[in-house]
Amino acid sequence: MTTLLEVSGVSVTFDGFRAINNLSVQFAEAELRAIIGPNGAGKTTFMDIVTGKTRPDEGRVIWGERNISLLGLSESQIAQEGIGRKFQKPTVFEDQTVRRNLAMALKNPRGPFAVILHRKTAQNAARIEEIAEETGLSDQLTRTAGELSHGQKQWLEIGMLLAQDPRLLLVDEPAAGMTVEEREKTTDILKRAAETRAVVVVEHDMEFVRRLNCKVTVLHEGSVLAEGSLDHVTSDKTVIDVYLGRSDA
Template sequence: MSAEDTLLYLDGVSVSFDGFRALNSLSLIIEPGEMRAIIGPNGAGKTTMMDVITGKTRPDTGTILFEGGTDLTALREAGIANLGIGRKFQRPTVFEMHTVWDNLELALKAPRRPLKTLTYSATRDDRARIEEILDITGLSPKRDRQAGSLSHGEKQWLEIGMLLAQDPKLLLVDEPVAGMTDAETEQTARLLKDIAGKHSVIVVEHDMAFVRELGVKVTVLHEGSVLAEGSLDAVSANQQVVDVYLGR
């Protein structure tokens, strides 16, 4: 498959910190509209992979292309985000001093330059969109609350809501259900599946039950490169994967 038809194309990406190879010639392809789960033991390079895609970390070597042509390694975080790549962090990071509404308004797709934001005022469409997201995430009653006062789960949802407001082509979601109750986990899975229809999604997760619930193609990372790829059942049967997970 050629790079042109892909949404995200990683080839031979390596990163090392002080001699430690966090990514070791990692190659990965995401197709438009695809949802992909990434699993792997601690230190497999999952978060670092997110970092290099979103521009937080610059790879030492390798190619990262978006929509077949744009070289992501040449861009900084904001530029990459504006191409349409959204990211949700492992620990929920929302703007705690702002209200729920303001958090969504900041994330909402709109011109990002300072002078534009200085004179910005929400249009009817903007407000409608924010209302819609508030409904989807169930945060409508708390729209005027400061985000800092939300519960852990609500913050996760708000962050997913912010991703929706951003309307990215590709979403990177880092452990969205860590610390959630079973009911919340289920709801989150449903929400992500809804999103997957219109967007491509990469989910990094430890929780196998959650991954199974998503029912998508799985990539197993180990020591900074891809160990196996396929359905969850297929990779679960893979002897190498079993060895890695059982630490043999």
């Protein structure tokens, strides 16, 4: 399978604390991956580096078939390359309808005349309906985002990212604050999205990760500690010691 993103030998230190320590990890196109690990393991810093928010002290971050170095790009340039990020707290336009939120997020031409000349098109309308269907919001399109439940706002933000047609979607703790039913629906949304792009999910909820049924990367002290299926990594003695807790404790 073709490598979409390669992080190689990356390290970053904040005020003497090494948040990422010689991290090397690869992600393929159209794959679903979960990243787990204790607090301070480097999960958020990893996403910050990939999206250009944090510059590492050393290492390489290579993107796509053209082998572009993301380290030389700005956050907006990285987003334009096709990397989308969803933070833990949903950020939607609460006073706008769900349809309008999705419409504003659609990937359309950008330029001095593009916004002026842009009109609602049948293609855009169809894409909005398609995203709403994917995210379970078809019957919510006319509601304002502020009226949605926490879970629905999360789905709307995922939908807004999908509207930008990213090749890689980074999702931070989507299960936080959700009901059991919402968590189940969220795993379905992410699994479907991963059929056509890479989706990387940072999560603490092990049941949520189990339902994703995907490859798992365990981070500890800024490095990869273990990788494989959830059953494989959760049976690893070192993972149990540093993250899951001793079974005989």
